[in-house]
Amino acid sequence: MLRDVSSTIRERKCITVLNSKGGCGKSMLATNLAAFYAKSGYNTALVDFDPQGTSIHWLKLRGEEKKAIHGIDASQIPTNVTRSFYMRMPPTIERVVIDTPAAVKGAELQEFIQQADNIILPVLPSKGDIHAVAHFIETLLLDIKIKTYNAKVCVVANRVRRNTKILKTLENFLTHIKFPFVSSFRETQNYIHAAQEGLGVCEMRPPSRFAKDLAQWQTLLDWLEEGSAIEINNILSSSYSASKS
């Protein structure tokens, strides 16, 4: 059941979507995750560190009638204010979703790991991308020493067309290195259509057309919230019946 959050503010949690490989779905995951949290009643912030500004652009497309998400364009800090002043957010924010640029490394990468409670690593199911993520995970383990931080890390596959041999290869590799492989998101125009309107798939109509995608999100939300704090079926049925009546 969806909790009534109007009277209680939950502890803030920071979820960072990260992979040094470009185009693997970081912004798709960050924007959809922010939409899920906002729609579920969490006070949500979306912080975009990528100068391309995909997530900030998505926020600008969002209609005012949609659940508000507090946006911060962290790649464009004006020179006349301090970074901490610019990055401040309302104390009521409960979930902070961070979108990161490609090719992130070194001190910047370390800072993302330090700040995160959860890290989601999206990977495309191709030989090249699996090779690249293996290298990135090696950097996280050996150079950054990610296991010494508190962040919980998981991998998700994105733009999956079907259960291919290459997906199995990714799964075997992650099992071998004991990294949780939490969900697979299918390749679908649904994400493109949602992005064009500044929406997440959980806000698209009719929900039946997005049912397969929503089921894939439930698995990731369960992992993030360690159980079902967010029940997609509940948030959909309540808001859909309200919008029809």
Ligand SMILES: Nc1ncnc2c1ncn2[C@@H]1O[C@H](COP(=O)(O)OP(=O)(O)OP(=O)(O)O)[C@@H](O)[C@H]1O
């Ligand atoms: N599951 C999906 N199905 C269909 N299209 C998708 C899916 N995931 C992402 N895309 C599309 O793929 C493109 C790249 O995705 P996205 O921008 O999220 O990647 P990214 O990792 O943020 O890229 P960059 O490294 O450039 O920031 C976008 O056009 C996005 O709409």
Ligand SMILES: [Mg+2]
């Ligand atoms: Mg991006």
